[in-house]
Amino acid sequence: MPYARISLHRGKSPEYLRQLADNVYRAMHEAFDVPAHDRFQILHQLDPGELIFDRDYLGGPRSDDFVHIAIVAGRPRESAVKRAFYKRLVELLGQAPSIAPEDVMVVIQTTGGDDWSFGGGRAGITAADAGLSGPPR
Amino acid sequence: MPYARISLHRGKSPEYLRQLADNVYRAMHEAFDVPAHDRFQILHQLDPGELIFDRDYLGGPRSDDFVHIAIVAGRPRESAVKRAFYKRLVELLGQAPSIAPEDVMVVIQTTGGDDWSFGGGRAGITAADAGLSGPPR
Amino acid sequence: MPYARISLHRGKSPEYLRQLADNVYRAMHEAFDVPAHDRFQILHQLDPGELIFDRDYLGGPRSDDFVHIAIVAGRPRESAVKRAFYKRLVELLGQAPSIAPEDVMVVIQTTGGDDWSFGGGRAGITAADAGLSGPPR
Numbered sequence: 025m026p027y028a029r030i031s032l033h034r035g036k037s038p039e040y041l042r043q044l045a046d047n048v049y050r051a052m053h054e055a056f057d058v059p060a061h062d063r064f065q066i067l068h069q070l071d072p073g074e075l076i077f078d079r080d081y082l083g084g085p086r087s088d089d090f091v092h093i094a095i096v097a098g099r100p101r102e103s104a105v106k107r108a109f110y111k112r113l114v115e116l117l118g119q120a121p122s123i124a125p126e127d128v129m130v131v132i133q134t135t136g137g138d139d140w141s142f143g144g145g146r147a148g149i150t151a152a153d154a155g156l157s158g159p160p161r
Numbered sequence: 162m163p164y165a166r167i168s169l170h171r172g173k174s175p176e177y178l179r180q181l182a183d184n185v186y187r188a189m190h191e192a193f194d195v196p197a198h199d200r201f202q203i204l205h206q207l208d209p210g211e212l213i214f215d216r217d218y219l220g221g222p223r224s225d226d227f228v229h230i231a232i233v234a235g236r237p238r239e240s241a242v243k244r245a246f247y248k249r250l251v252e253l254l255g256q257a258p259s260i261a262p263e264d265v266m267v268v269i270q271t272t273g274g275d276d277w278s279f280g281g282g283r284a285g286i287t288a289a290d291a292g293l294s295g296p297p298r
Numbered sequence: 299m300p301y302a303r304i305s306l307h308r309g310k311s312p313e314y315l316r317q318l319a320d321n322v323y324r325a326m327h328e329a330f331d332v333p334a335h336d337r338f339q340i341l342h343q344l345d346p347g348e349l350i351f352d353r354d355y356l357g358g359p360r361s362d363d364f365v366h367i368a369i370v371a372g373r374p375r376e377s378a379v380k381r382a383f384y385k386r387l388v389e390l391l392g393q394a395p396s397i398a399p400e401d402v403m404v405v406i407q408t409t410g411g412d413d414w415s416f417g418g419g420r421a422g423i424t425a426a427d428a429g430l431s432g433p434p435r
Binding site for chain 2: 027038042062066068096135138139142143144146147151154
């Protein structure tokens with residue numbers, strides 16, 4: 025049930041953006057307990073001067089490939105899960121589209137299950153919550 | 162006191178965007194206990210590849226008209242209020258600009274009253290909080 | 299450890315945007331207990347019709363120079379700190395780039411320390427948390 029708002033400098037290829045989004049989702053699915061197909065992402069491409077980040081604070085050095093990933097989740101995760109997710113995420117993004125680990129920043133926020141409506145005016149983050157019969161479509 | 166960040170594909174008419182924003186606010190006012198004139202909205206129009214969503218997860222089928230509505234509110238609402246809001250929202254957006262209910266996704270987050278400053282460096286979400294005399298202007 | 303998403307109408311000069319971002323960070327550093335160099339900001343410039351705000355709700359009158367500053371912080375602050383921050387922020391933005399106090403809206407959200415990864419797949423908002431030796435780079 026999470027969604028991710030991913031901010032980076034404009035100018036990457038469609039293939040780069042696709043690999044970035046794919047691997048953010050893949051890390052969430054593999055290590056953050058996100059179900060298959062539960063994928064909602066917004067890519068925000070920014071022009072020079074619109075994406076400001078310290079090159080060295082608590083990490084770095086950061087390059088112009090810096091990517092800021094803001095996630096809103098529908099239920100809390102244990103600290104160990106978050107830590108495993110961060111590690112898997114930089115691993116996958118290092119493979120494709122080849123983003124350096126120090127260029128990957130993540131911030132997670134959590135809200136409640138009934139704070140979500142996936143469609144149809146139904147509340148909830150499970151098929152049962154949302155009054156859908158059978159497995160999620 | 163809420164604000165809404167509304168994300169959708171670029172390409173709709175100004176009239177479509179106006180109806181979308183108007184009816185998001187109207188549903189919040191009618192069903193989410195939001196005062197008259199308490200309206201702050203950001204429309205984020207996205208190009209192909211920037212707005213990624215599963216077509217069928219917990220609902221759907223979703224079309225290219227998919228709209229993602231992220232709300233930050235200044236105080237909690239009862240679950241029943243949220244449920245009524247989701248229903249009223251898809252009803253109104255179905256009327257204008259004619260968005261299918263399955264294309265409407267909502268995520269609500271909540272923060273505290275003193276986490277808001279509406280202007281002038283004043284804190285709070287009521288006229289009294291903010292030290293304004295008389296009714297809110 | 300906070301980051302700020304700053305939304306305003308498109309059309310300002312690079313110098314205006316730089317002063318805006320600089321003074322948002324400076325107010326956070328001076329009055330919101332944010333460390334030196336802890337600066338991460340996203341400027342979202344919006345076209346007409348994309349940034350909607352009531353001109354008079356709980357303040358105003360607001361002008362086309364309205365700026366919406368959404369902050370996500372890594373630990374809670376006392377109410378007095380928030381209040382001092384709002385005041386310092388409008389003071390500094392009034393100096394440069396000369397934004398009227400009534401045009402400055404702020405919303406703060408808070409998340410946990412292990413909800414942050416500043417890079418390298420490390421969790422946490424301090425050098426110790428993140429397993430970095432020595433002072434933060």
